[in-house]
Each structure stands twice: as structure tokens, then as C-alpha cells.
Amino acid sequence: MTEQDLSTLGPVDFLVIEFPSGHQNFTGEIAQELLRLVDAGTIRVIDALVLTKDEDGNIDATELADAGDLGELVQLEAQLAELLAADDVVNLANAMDPGSVAGVLVYENLWAAPFADAARRAGGQLIANGRIPTQAIIASLEADEALETTGA
Template sequence: MTEQDLDGLGPVDFLVIEFPAGHSTFTGEIAEELLNLVEAGTIRLIDAIVLTKDGDGVVDAMELSDAGELGALVELEAQLAELLAAEDVANLANAMDPGSVAGVLVYENVWAAPFASAARRAGGRLIADGRIPIQDIIASLEADEELEETGA
């Protein structure tokens, strides 16, 4: 990428979505929603891999093309930058439970690129970011609701 390309880059995030042993029901819905995000210009997929961790903790990383039938994802797979290194894979796999499968996505938040570029041109720099897991939000809302109901 050129310096000009990098100047226009939006924030880049990654997700690791784990599917515990015996709890995955892949129907193609995930791929369809990912394609919808790309086609809408919300994100640009930079890298995607599938990780498996056996019962002994041995990890195998596969590029999308090695993971089986890609369907409509075949178009995206050809454009991936393959940014993740072996060390990244090892670090990400540490969070996985034995016997699970995980999808790893690295993506640019295209929707935020104009804002990010403007902030950089104004001399700003990102010094922290984060994400609140939806499970934590649900737990917090449920706790607030119970507090209201009990008055305690």
C-alpha cells in the first residue's frame, strides 16, 4: 500500500469467533452476512482464517480456500492480504477451548475511514480502543433490571 492509501485507511479490527465442540451449525448464513457487509462498503476484509484446536490443544490454521466449500466467499478470498503471521495465530489460539473451531477475521472499518483520516490530518492519533462483548452488555442490563425489580 502507498502512503496515500494508508492515509485513507479506516480503523482495522479483528474478531475471533469460537464455536465450541459440538455446537457449530454452519448454514452459510455467516458467509452471507459477511458478504453483505463487504458489498455495502461497511468493511473491507483484509484476512480470514479458520483455526481448529483438538482435544490435546494442537492448533491447525487454514486459509479460507483450504477450509472447504467457500460459495460466494471465493470472490473475497482471492483479495485477502494474508496479514496474520504464525505468531498471531498462536496468540489467538490461546483463547480457544480444546475441541473448538474458530473463525478469525481482520477487517477495515471502511465506514470510519473518512473520520479517521480527518483525525490524522488534524494531528490526532488513536491511543486506545476496545470493544464491549455483547454478553457483558446483556449481563449489565439484566442486573439493572433485577435491581429495579427488587429495589435493592
């Protein structure tokens, strides 16, 4: 990334998507949706890799270029910055179950970059952010609905 890119950098997030070993598919619908987000200018992929954690907890990290048949994801390979360090990989793999495979995606939220840039120019700095897991939102809504149904 150039100095200009860094001065207008939007928020950067990561995702770790886990699959049972042998059931991962990074070239189907997931790849299509990821490419749609990139093509629409919603996100910019900064780094992507595949993590494998065997039953003994041993971790293998594979960069996208070395992950075999990339299908449509081959379009992203030239854009990747390989940002994640070995310590990052270990920390991400700690969240994985033994005997699983995970796709790791580090991406810039391009849609938020103009706001982030304006905040920096105004002298502001991001001091906290977070994400509420979708599963938690669904569980909360279902619990509220159950209370309404039972009249409690």
C-alpha cells in the same frame, strides 16, 4: 494494499468466533451477513482463516483458500492480504477451548475511515480503543433490570 489505501485506512479490528468441533458453519447465514457488510462498503476483509484446536491443544490454521467449500465466501478470497503471522495465530488460538474450531476475521471499518483520516490530518493519533462484549452489556442491563424489579 497500495500507499493510497494505507493513507486513508480506517480502524482495523479482528473477531474470533468459536464453535464446538464439527458444528462450525461458515457458509450459511454468517457468510451472507459478511458479504452484505462488504457489499454495502461497511467493512473490507483483510484476512480470514479457520483455526482448529484439538483436545491436546495442537493448533491448525487454514487460510480461507484452503478451507474447502467456501460457498459465497469465495468472492472474498481475491481481496485477502494474509496479514496474520504465525505468532498472531498462536495468540488468537490461546483464547480457544480445546476441541473447538474458530473463524478469524481481520477487517477494516470503512465506515470510520474518513473520520480516522481527518484525525490523522489534524495531527491526532489513536492511543487507545476497546470493545465491550455484547454479553457484558446484556448482563449489565439484566442486572439493572433486576435491581429495579426488586426495588434495591
